[in-house]
Amino acid sequence: MRVVSLLPSATEMLYAIGVEPVAVSQECDYPPAACDRPSVIDTRIDPDADSAAINEQVADAEASGGVYEIDRELLADLDPDVVVSQGICDVCAVDDSAIRQAVADLSLDARIVTSDPHSLDDVFADLERLGGVFGREERAREVVSDLRSRVAAITDATPDAEDGPRVAVFDWLDPAMVAGHWVPGMIERVGGSYGLADPGDRSTPREWAEIVAYDPEVIVAAPCGFELDQTAENRTDLTDREGWRDITAVREGRVYAVDGHHYVNRPGPRLVDTLELFAGVLWGTAETPPEAVLEWPNLADARSGDSPESRPDGVPESRS
Numbered sequence: 164m165r166v167v168s169l170l171p172s173a174t175e176m177l178y179a180i181g182v183e184p185v186a187v188s189q190e191c192d193y194p195p196a197a198c199d200r201p202s203v204i205d206t207r208i209d210p211d212a213d214s215a216a217i218n219e220q221v222a223d224a225e226a227s228g229g230v231y232e233i234d235r236e237l238l239a240d241l242d243p244d245v246v247v248s249q250g251i252c253d254v255c256a257v258d259d260s261a262i263r264q265a266v267a268d269l270s271l272d273a274r275i276v277t278s279d280p281h282s283l284d285d286v287f288a289d290l291e292r293l294g295g296v297f298g299r300e301e302r303a304r305e306v307v308s309d310l311r312s313r314v315a316a317i318t319d320a321t322p323d324a325e326d327g328p329r330v331a332v333f334d335w336l337d338p339a340m341v342a343g344h345w346v347p348g349m350i351e352r353v354g355g356s357y358g359l360a361d362p363g364d365r366s367t368p369r370e371w372a373e374i375v376a377y378d379p380e381v382i383v384a385a386p387c388g389f390e391l392d393q394t395a396e397n398r399t400d401l402t403d404r405e406g407w408r409d410i411t412a413v414r415e416g417r418v419y420a421v422d423g424h425h426y427v428n429r430p431g432p433r434l435v436d437t438l439e440l441f442a443g444v445l446w447g448t449a450e451t452p453p454e455a456v457l458e459w460p461n462l463a464d465a466r467s468g469d470s471p472e473s474r475p476d477g478v479p480e481s482r483s
Contacts, residue, residue: 164297167203167243169262172431173278176290177247179306179432180299186241190388193425193433203234203241214386214397215337233261239269245296249278280430281344281363283352283438287311290432310435314352317438320448321353328445330355331379331412334387334428336400338368342385345430353442355381375406381445382412384459385423391457394420398459418459419444419451426455 168174168184174191177184183196188204191197246266248259259277266273276296280286287307294303330350334342341359348362359369359377366387384394384401398420401407412418421427421444426437436455443451453461 164245165241165243166245166247166297167238167241167273168247169204170247170249170278172280172286172429173247173249173289173293175429175431175433176278176286176293177297180290180294180297180302182293182297182299184247185243186237201237203238205232205234211393213337214335214389214400231261233265235265235269238265239271242271243273245274245276247276247278247293278430282348283314283345283434286345286430286432286434306432310432313435314438317435317442317449318352321442322446322448324354327354327356328380328417329377329411330357330381330383330445331359331374331377332357332383332385332427333401334366334385334423335368336384336386336394336397339371339374339401339404340366340368341374342366342427345434346427349434349438349441350445353438353445355441355445371404371406375410378411380411380415380417382410382418383421383427383441383444384419385421385427387428388424390422390424391420391454394423416458416460420457420459422455 164182166177166182166184167186168177168191169188171188171191171193174184174187174197175193178194178197184200186203187197187200189202189206191200191202246262248262259275263275266275274296276293278289280289287310290307290310291300291303294300332342332346332350334340334346343360343364343366345362346366347357347360347364350357351362359374360367382401384398386394386397389397407413421437421440426433426440439449440451440456443449444456
């Protein structure tokens with residue numbers, strides 16, 4: 164069966180259940196074997212621009228035909244039996260309606276399977292649904308069982324906090340956007356309080372005054388599509404804002420950057436890795452490897468021995 168996957172999380176799910184796509188999107192980079200597959204998608208956005216510029220490019224692209232371009236010639240040559248698309252966000256990946264139109268225009272006899280998870284449990288359901296589509300039901304059940312066991316181990320190791328720390332996770336920096344979808348529920352699973360969004364809410368820009376008033380005790384910066392180096396380049400989108408130094412998380416050294424490209428904003432099997440990272444950030448009950456998580460002073464390459472006032476971001480060393 165010839166399968167085309169149009170979003171990174173679906174590509175990871177397919178490989179996890181033993182299905183290798185014949186083509187992927189330009190952002191499908193895990194597992195490494197996915198990098199060897201041709202891409203049927205290109206983007207009109209410069210992914211290396213700063214967060215404000217990317218936000219502007221997205222707005223311009225949406226007003227003039229969309230963020231993504233489908234390589235229709237390649238798609239026709241591949242003649243897929245199944246195309247896995249998404250309905251989560253038309254900025255993160257090509258949207259479902261665009262691929263359906265392309266398949267119809269090319270008269271392809273392809274089944275379109277749409278992934279639209281908004282929680283960790285939705286991801287598990289998607290894995291089992293894909294298992295059914297490709298005759299890999301048993302393998303999918305094994306993968307989900309293993310992931311659920313890991314989730315149980317993470318939550319069992321988390322302190323039973325009645326009043327956990329107030330947490331804010333940003334999946335964009337300019338404008339400041341509070342992460343929704345699966346993130347609120349995951350923070351709550353590991354004992355944090357997430358008062359800026361409910362589980363399943365879409366990620367939305369917020370007024371900075373609202374965030375300052377919420378006064379998070381832990382801040383996680385995990386911009387969608389940004390690895391740690393790009394978050395470092397854009398950190399002043401947060402730190403230059405009025406009131407930044409007055410936020411409890413900043414004063415107490417509990418500000419972190421987490422890889423938003425591979426972990427927080429990719430609703431596939433590694434979302435359980437993200438849960439481990441959140442538990443590590445909040446309680447120190449799980450490892451937080453430096454390639455995935457950095458404390459803010461380290462992200463800013465602050466020198467050891469600097470006082471908080473002399474640091475470029477005004478963040479003291481972590482007290483954990």
